[in-house]
Amino acid sequence: MSPRLHRLKSSSLFAALTPLELKIVDGLLHERRYLKDEIVFDEGEEGQALYLLMSGRVRISRLHEGMTQVVAELEPGGFFGDLALLDNSPRNAQARALEPCEMAVFFRADFLGLMETDAVIGYKISLALARHIGLRLREWMGTGRPQLEAL
Amino acid sequence: MTGMMDSERSGPIVWSGIIAATCVLLLLLKQLLWLALPFIFGTVLYYVLLRPMQRMVRSGFSRNAAALWVCTVFFGLATLAMVLALNWSDGPEEDSWEATIGLYLDGGVAFVRNTMALLEAKFPILAEMRLTSTVNTAFAAYTNDFASNHLGEIVVGVVTWVPSLLLAPFLTFFLLRDGLRFKKFLARAVPNAYFERALYLLHEVDQTARRYFEGLLKLTVLDTVVLALGLWIIGVSSPLLLGLISAVLAWVPFVGSIAGCVLVVIVASTDAPATPLVAYGAIVVFVLVRLLDDFVFMPLTLGRSLHIHPLVTVIMIFVGGMLAGVVGLMLVLPLLGVVMVVGETLGRLVTNPRLRARHRYAKALRVRQASIDLDIARERRGAPTASTKPLKPLK
Numbered sequence: 001m002s003p004r005l006h007r008l009k010s011s012s013l014f015a016a017l018t019p020l021e022l023k024i025v026d027g028l029l030h031e032r033r034y035l036k037d038e039i040v041f042d043e044g045e046e047g048q049a050l051y052l053l054m055s056g057r058v059r060i061s062r063l064h065e066g067m068t069q070v071v072a073e074l075e076p077g078g079f080f081g082d083l084a085l086l087d088n089s090p091r092n093a094q095a096r097a098l099e100p101c102e103m104a105v106f107f108r109a110d111f112l113g114l115m116e117t118d119a120v121i122g123y124k125i126s127l128a129l130a131r132h133i134g135l136r137l138r139e140w141m142g143t144g145r146p147q148l149e150a151l
Numbered sequence: 152m153t154g155m156m157d158s159e160r161s162g163p164i165v166w167s168g169i170i171a172a173t174c175v176l177l178l179l180l181k182q183l184l185w186l187a188l189p190f191i192f193g194t195v196l197y198y199v200l201l202r203p204m205q206r207m208v209r210s211g212f213s214r215n216a217a218a219l220w221v222c223t224v225f226f227g228l229a230t231l232a233m234v235l236a237l238n239w240s241d242g243p244e245e246d247s248w249e250a251t252i253g254l255y256l257d258g259g260v261a262f263v264r265n266t267m268a269l270l271e272a273k274f275p276i277l278a279e280m281r282l283t284s285t286v287n288t289a290f291a292a293y294t295n296d297f298a299s300n301h302l303g304e305i306v307v308g309v310v311t312w313v314p315s316l317l318l319a320p321f322l323t324f325f326l327l328r329d330g331l332r333f334k335k336f337l338a339r340a341v342p343n344a345y346f347e348r349a350l351y352l353l354h355e356v357d358q359t360a361r362r363y364f365e366g367l368l369k370l371t372v373l374d375t376v377v378l379a380l381g382l383w384i385i386g387v388s389s390p391l392l393l394g395l396i397s398a399v400l401a402w403v404p405f406v407g408s409i410a411g412c413v414l415v416v417i418v419a420s421t422d423a424p425a426t427p428l429v430a431y432g433a434i435v436v437f438v439l440v441r442l443l444d445d446f447v448f449m450p451l452t453l454g455r456s457l458h459i460h461p462l463v464t465v466i467m468i469f470v471g472g473m474l475a476g477v478v479g480l481m482l483v484l485p486l487l488g489v490v491m492v493v494g495e496t497l498g499r500l501v502t503n504p505r506l507r508a509r510h511r512y513a514k515a516l517r518v519r520q521a522s523i524d525l526d527i528a529r530e531r532r533g534a535p536t537a538s539t540k541p542l543k544p545l546k
Contacts, residue, residue, distance in 0.1 A: 048347040
């Protein structure tokens with residue numbers, strides 16, 4: 001496997017994929033680069049894609065009673081904007097690069113197309129997404145941190 | 152995927168721009184006539200072969216190998232089917248293809264003359280108007296000068312069109328192999344602020360073209376089957392081949408249908424020269440299929456594909472024909488569909504102040520990064536440089 005596929009595999013989203021499946025998914029991903037302080041997406045914007053952090057750090061924040069509330073800071077391997085893969089509801093938070101970042105972007109239409117044409121890959125990614133959302137839900141219930149839902 | 156589209160509808164300015172852009176593209180298309188037809192065939196075949204190719208890619212083939220395999224198998228089978236269809240004819244035939252064409256043309260002319268005679272016998276006023284002799288004179292004037300007036304044009308046309316039609320398989324192959332790469336290449340050129348919407352735009356353009364060409368293909372299959380069945384019932388030779396050719400000709404609105412009908416009548420009248428009822432039956436079958444096509448099949452296939460108002464559709468078909476002739480008639484609807492998606496999305500991008508502000512901010516960040524070590528004079532004075540001066544952050 002190439003170093004890039006290794007990096008994709010290290011993310012919990014794609015951890016269950018075989019090398020061939022990873023290669024197929026990699027063919028659908030778009031590469032983007034962001035500078036420090038650049039906005040990836042805004043709160044309230046219609047979400048179309050999931051972002052997987054390949055390098056750099058990203059801060060997720062949201063406005064709460066007029067104050068900016070930091071929800072999380074993500075490291076390489078982390079992903080955000082995952083709810084956009086499931087529906088086209090508005091983003092719950094703003095994502096901003098804390099340092100120069102490289103990201104792999106998974107467009108929702110490509111994901112839905114993959115679900116239709118390759119059910120095995122679709123099911124593996126969906127399961128990883130469900131686990132990720134479940135984990136956040138457990139954290140939220142356990143720690144009372146409502147911010148996590150914003151991810 | 153309709154959320155973005157439904158949330159904000161475009162106004163009259165954007166729609167005027169969409170129609171103007173479609174007209175300009177049609178005029179450009181007229182200059183690239185030789186490329187238009189292979190492009191249509193290539194795109195239709197691309198959407199037909201995309202799924203089998205994707206299946207092959209998922210089973211471990213490279214995109215190159217998968218595209219090559221599906222193209223080779225498809226065009227091999229198509230050539231075989233064509234050869235079989237041409238050789239498997241139960242209609243009248245001569246020794247050479249030139250003589251066979253002559254036979255069918257004679258059959259068509261004889262049918263017209265017989266019909267004229269029949270009409271004159273039924274309606275004496277037509278005999279008084281010398282209908283048959285008028286038509287005969289017109290025929291003679293056309294056919295006598297045909298070789299000197301039109302043969303050169305036809306030969307040049309064939310020499311130009313045949314090589315360009317051979318482009319279709321190549322276009323299909325490269326669209327299959329590099330389509331995804333091209334999409335990513337286009338997306339890469341888009342600034343970060345507009346990236347997600349640009350992805351959506353590319354997806355919608357692809358979906359619009361796919362819906363149109365898949366709809367066209369379904370329509371062709373339905374037309375072929377129904378027409379073949381009708382022609383087979385009244386006893387015309389090679390009904391499936393005739394049905395297929397007529398259905399493909401019907402891709403050109405109005406003109407194609409007339410050409411298909413003429414073809415069917417010529418074959419029917421040559422098959423049974425002594426029984427003009429077969430040719431009349433063929434006309435009836437053709438008209439019935441066209442009605443079925445316009446009122447049932449078309450709304451079920453193409454009508455659902457583009458989501459354009461029927462009045463705009465009809466007006467644009469006329470405009471397409473006026474601006475770019477037959478190719479304009481053929482391409483005006485898919486072109487309008489794609490320009491509509493692009494225009495509506497661009498209209499929303501240009502008028503979104505937040506996205507523009509984010510783009511300006513990202514540009515300023517890039518300028519600052521590019522000039523990070525260039526402001527030496529200010530650095531020597533100890534004043535803060537552009538690189539150290541913080542940008543006012545976007546909230």
